[in-house]
Amino acid sequence: MNMRRSKLFLFLINLLLLAAATGCSTHSKPQISLVAESLLESEAEQMLWEKSEREQRTLESNGLVYVDPQFEGYLNQVVARLMPETVPANLVIRVKVIKSPYLNAFAYPNGMIYIHSGLLARLDSEAQLAAVLAHEMAHCIQRHALRAFRKYRNQPAYLIAVQQTLLKTKGLQKLAHAMGVTGAMAAISGYTRELEAEADRIGFEWVLRAGYNPKAALSLFDQMLSDLAADGLEEPFFFGSHPRIRQRAENLQNLPEPAMIDTLASNNDRQAFLAKLDQLLLDNARLDIRLGRFQVARSSVEKFLSIKPDDTRAYFLLGEIHRQRGQRSDVQTALGFYSRAIRLDPSFAAPHKAIGLIHYKKGQHALAKKFFESCLQLSPDSPDKAYIKGYLKQCTISEES
Amino acid sequence: MKRLLWLSLLICVVSFLACAHSGGLTKPASYGYNVNIPEGWRTIDNNRYLLLTKDNPFQQYILVQNRPIGKSFRHTKKKMHTAMLPEEAAQIVVDELISDQNLLNLKLLNNTPLNISGYDGFKILYTYQDGEGHTFKTLYYGFIKADTFFNLRFTASDRFHFQRDIEAFRLMLKSLEIVKAKKT
Numbered sequence: 205m206n207m208r209r210s211k212l213f214l215f216l217i218n219l220l221l222l223a224a225a226t227g228c229s230t231h232s233k234p235q236i237s238l239v240a241e242s243l244l245e246s247e248a249e250q251m252l253w254e255k256s257e258r259e260q261r262t263l264e265s266n267g268l269v270y271v272d273p274q275f276e277g278y279l280n281q282v283v284a285r286l287m288p289e290t291v292p293a294n295l296v297i298r299v300k301v302i303k304s305p306y307l308n309a310f311a312y313p314n315g316m317i318y319i320h321s322g323l324l325a326r327l328d329s330e331a332q333l334a335a336v337l338a339h340e341m342a343h344c345i346q347r348h349a350l351r352a353f354r355k356y357r358n359q360p361a362y363l364i365a366v367q368q369t370l371l372k373t374k375g376l377q378k379l380a381h382a383m384g385v386t387g388a389m390a391a392i393s394g395y396t397r398e399l400e401a402e403a404d405r406i407g408f409e410w411v412l413r414a415g416y417n418p419k420a421a422l423s424l425f426d427q428m429l430s431d432l433a434a435d436g437l438e439e440p441f442f443f444g445s446h447p448r449i450r451q452r453a454e455n456l457q458n459l460p461e462p463a464m465i466d467t468l469a470s471n472n473d474r475q476a477f478l479a480k481l482d483q484l485l486l487d488n489a490r491l492d493i494r495l496g497r498f499q500v501a502r503s504s505v506e507k508f509l510s511i512k513p514d515d516t517r518a519y520f521l522l523g524e525i526h527r528q529r530g531q532r533s534d535v536q537t538a539l540g541f542y543s544r545a546i547r548l549d550p551s552f553a554a555p556h557k558a559i560g561l562i563h564y565k566k567g568q569h570a571l572a573k574k575f576f577e578s579c580l581q582l583s584p585d586s587p588d589k590a591y592i593k594g595y596l597k598q599c600t601i602s603e604e605s
Numbered sequence: 606m607k608r609l610l611w612l613s614l615l616i617c618v619v620s621f622l623a624c625a626h627s628g629g630l631t632k633p634a635s636y637g638y639n640v641n642i643p644e645g646w647r648t649i650d651n652n653r654y655l656l657l658t659k660d661n662p663f664q665q666y667i668l669v670q671n672r673p674i675g676k677s678f679r680h681t682k683k684k685m686h687t688a689m690l691p692e693e694a695a696q697i698v699v700d701e702l703i704s705d706q707n708l709l710n711l712k713l714l715n716n717t718p719l720n721i722s723g724y725d726g727f728k729i730l731y732t733y734q735d736g737e738g739h740t741f742k743t744l745y746y747g748f749i750k751a752d753t754f755f756n757l758r759f760t761a762s763d764r765f766h767f768q769r770d771i772e773a774f775r776l777m778l779k780s781l782e783i784v785k786a787k788k789t
Contacts, residue, residue: 266710494700494704495681530686561690564690565688588716591691591717
């Protein structure tokens with residue numbers, strides 16, 4: 205293939221990946237046909253995979269992947285349980301977690317699925333997790349990227365319209381840096397409505413076949429809608445979009461009766477599932493705190509406390525949520541949580557400093573000094589020691605005057 | 606039609622040149638501050654911030670901003686308050702930087718308290734990469750005065766430009782004077 209042809213081909217692939225995301229588009233769409241040839245037989249699919257691998261390398265080298273081999277192992281066990289028998293041997297489905305508090309999961313054509321920590325933290329059962337993963341697996345196994353590419357390559361006008369729409373999407377260009385075009389498209393808008401509905405239908409069959417409780421899986425979308433409404437959140441991704449979630453819920457509700465028959469599946473054990481999430485709940489809460497999404501952060505921490513009721517870091521984070529939010533009576537509430545964190549583990553330095561800050565801002569310098577000193581004693585090399593020493597100096601000046 | 610295009614282009618160029626100053630000037634008090642602009646640096650300014658560069662903004666720039674307290678930051682929902690300590694303000698800036706997806710591989714090298722022109726503030730040093738993989742280093746100073754958050758930052762594309770031009774930034778920082786903003 206000469207260079208010019210190769211560039212044209214790459215351009216088409218990029219445009220397809222833009223087009224793969226047009227569930228809300230009003231343009232007319234022809235039926236997407238199934239793929240007849242075997243995996244990686246076509247040049248288009250080979251290039252899609254190569255591009256995916258490049259984008260994944262960039263994504264992972266940017267430190268966006270959450271590293272927890274044990275939890276990753278658990279996710280891949282769920283995938284193995286869902287896996288249909290007829291998958292080609294060279295399509296290996298793997299799951300990794302992205303450090304992001306936003307609601308999202310997306311799949312690359314080569315079988316790599318990324319799920320955001322924010323989405324995981326919102327789930328309540330393995331059945332809900334299975335519903336998310338099965339949908340993404342269906343995109344890979346049904347080769348939706350390749351099918352979308354073939355559908356759109358002869359429709360340049362449509363592709364340009366799609367491109368225009370997507371370029372107006374807030375944050376798209378920034379995300380594209382980290383995820384690449386393939387990931388950004390799959391993550392932000394999803395595939396076409398037709399392919400999304402297919403992924404819902406097939407994915408849900410796998411969920412049932414694996415013995416998961418269908419009611420628990422179905423509750424996922426209702427729960428997401430009520431969470432988004434309650435928190436008043438605006439999210440940039442597919443899973444964070446109200447119309448898209450509603451569409452997904454409708455897709456599942458409209459499935460034929462046999463698929464909806466309840467089973468005796470008992471895998472709806474919330475506590476056992478939350479125990480698997482474990483640290484991820486707190487780590488994701490920190491991300492939400494950073495974004496100022498205090499209510500969501502509080503929900504994650506409370507989930508964590510339901511499995512580990514005596515965790516000092518969780519109480520410290522509840523203190524941070526209230527201190528940073530700074531609404532009426534928040535400071536007093538924060539003080540209570542910090543004190544509890546100290547009672548649970550007196551050697552944990554962070555709440556000592558936080559209580560010191562509260563007293564310092566109230567002008568209670570003698571009290572503040574006591575807590576700042578205990579903080580420095582517990583953590584003499586703390587990265588914020590220059591600030592703490594400054595507060596101590598002020599406290600001393602205040603005492604002397 | 607072509608004439609109209611040329612005329613528009615000419616107006617744009619003239620407007621840009623009218624806004625670009627070079628060296629030794631003191632900014633008007635409409636900003637709420639005065640600074641001495643280093644010799645040899647060009648300013649590209651508008652009503653919202655002051656941007657200076659010696660060569661071009663991709664090699665080095667100084668940005669001076671005064672933003673109203675209570676205005677949400679772009680990438681987080683956080684706001685500053687008048688009663689905030691410098692460390693709390695610095696934390697909001699750090700959260701904002703970490704949440705900015707344009708700043709890849711962000712590394713926070715230092716975050717310390719500092720007195721800036723008589724005001725308690727902070728100094729943050731960090732590096733990051735852009736989408737093309739170029740590394741930038743930034744020194745960020747900030748403080749709260751009444752209902753305004755003042756911040757001055759110096760960014761350079763590599764060690765050579767950072768070391769060569771940091772002194773000009775320090776001199777400019779020393780010259781900073783907060784004044785009552787004139788209404789424009």
